[in-house]
Amino acid sequence: MNFIEPVLEVAAAHRQRTGRPFVTLSYAQSLDGCISARPGVALALSGRQSLKLTHKLRAEHDAILVGIGTVLSDNPRLNVRLVDGDNPRPIVVDSRLRLPLDCNLLTQESGRPWIATIEKPDKKRSIALEAAGASILTLPSNSKGQVNLHALLDKLAGLGINSLMVEGGARIITSFLLERLANYIVLTVAPVLVGGLRAVSDLGQSDPENCLRIKNRGHRWLGEDLILWGHLATEPNDEQ
Numbered sequence: 001m002n003f004i005e006p007v008l009e010v011a012a013a014h015r016q017r018t019g020r021p022f023v024t025l026s027y028a029q030s031l032d033g034c035i036s037a038r039p040g041v042a043l044a045l046s047g048r049q050s051l052k053l054t055h056k057l058r059a060e061h062d063a064i065l066v067g068i069g070t071v072l073s074d075n076p077r078l079n080v081r082l083v084d085g086d087n088p089r090p091i092v093v094d095s096r097l098r099l100p101l102d103c104n105l106l107t108q109e110s111g112r113p114w115i116a117t118i119e120k121p122d123k124k125r126s127i128a129l130e131a132a133g134a135s136i137l138t139l140p141s142n143s144k145g146q147v148n149l150h151a152l153l154d155k156l157a158g159l160g161i162n163s164l165m166v167e168g169g170a171r172i173i174t175s176f177l178l179e180r181l182a183n184y185i186v187l188t189v190a191p192v193l194v195g196g197l198r199a200v201s202d203l204g205q206s207d208p209e210n211c212l213r214i215k216n217r218g219h220r221w222l223g224e225d226l227i228l229w230g231h232l233a234t235e236p237n238d239e240q
Contacts, residue, residue: 011062011163014183020153021164025182025232026057027173027199028225034194035170042074045190049222052082054167057186059085061165063114063156067172068094075103078167079110087111088165091156093172095146097125099134106132116147116155149181174201177212182232185214189226 011022028045029035036043046054058064059080070076071092078090090105090113097117099105105113112133118141126136137155140148156164166176176182177200205211214230221227 015157015162020157021062021161022184023153023164023166023176023182024057024061024184024186025166025173025176026054026186026188027168028054028188028190029199030190030192030194030196032193032195033198033200034196035168035173035199036073037194037196039170039197040069040073043194043196045192046188047190047223047225050188050225050227053186053188053222053227055080055082056085057165058088059083061088061163062161063089063091063163064165064167065091065093065172066167067169068092068096068098069171070167070169071099071103071105073169076167077104077108077110078113079108089114089161091116091164093147093149093152095141097121097129097136099129101128101132106134116152118145118147149175149179153181168199170197170199170201173199174203177232178203180212180232185228185230185232187228188222189228191224191226 014022027035028050030045064078066076066078079087087110089111092099092113093116095118097115099115114135114137115129116137116139119138121136121138130136139151139155142148166172166182203212213233215233217230219226219228
């Protein structure tokens, strides 16, 4: 996939210019925009070839981020297995420190996770998670009492992260889109209809002119899956 490398070549310059990592949003969905049949239940959508693409993307990024819901439902490893390459640093957005001590992210050999949580986290849970190998990143909360993603990106840049891959789940995907924090998208569309949990919920736009648009678009078939990619406009009225 020749669209991966040119984008990530600009990651370091992007961090120096903006003070934040270059963010790639990448996930698989059904034809009707779903990522699972129901909340909290994992659903495999990607074919073998598009799975290899996902692992290629992981290898090209410094870090990979998911929400705690994805960990609780999928117990992912977030490492590189289907291609050669380095493992990205796993990051879990976990406002209430619910990460299980026996999850794959804490028991596997590859890099231990960073857990992004709100200020003044539960002390006992923090100690237990750090003893299991995690690093706790305490951050300001937003108006909903959740991790402030703007502050998280600032923090990650300070820790030397140039490029960040965001895989999900639905709340994280929607939040990064709603707050205009994603720079690029690589979307896998599987040829199935699910009628379940949608990947993206309300983005607060009813006027098509103000909708988030994708620029420099491209597409390609990988087996039965359709891969779509492009730059995400940072302003609603950016031209395509």
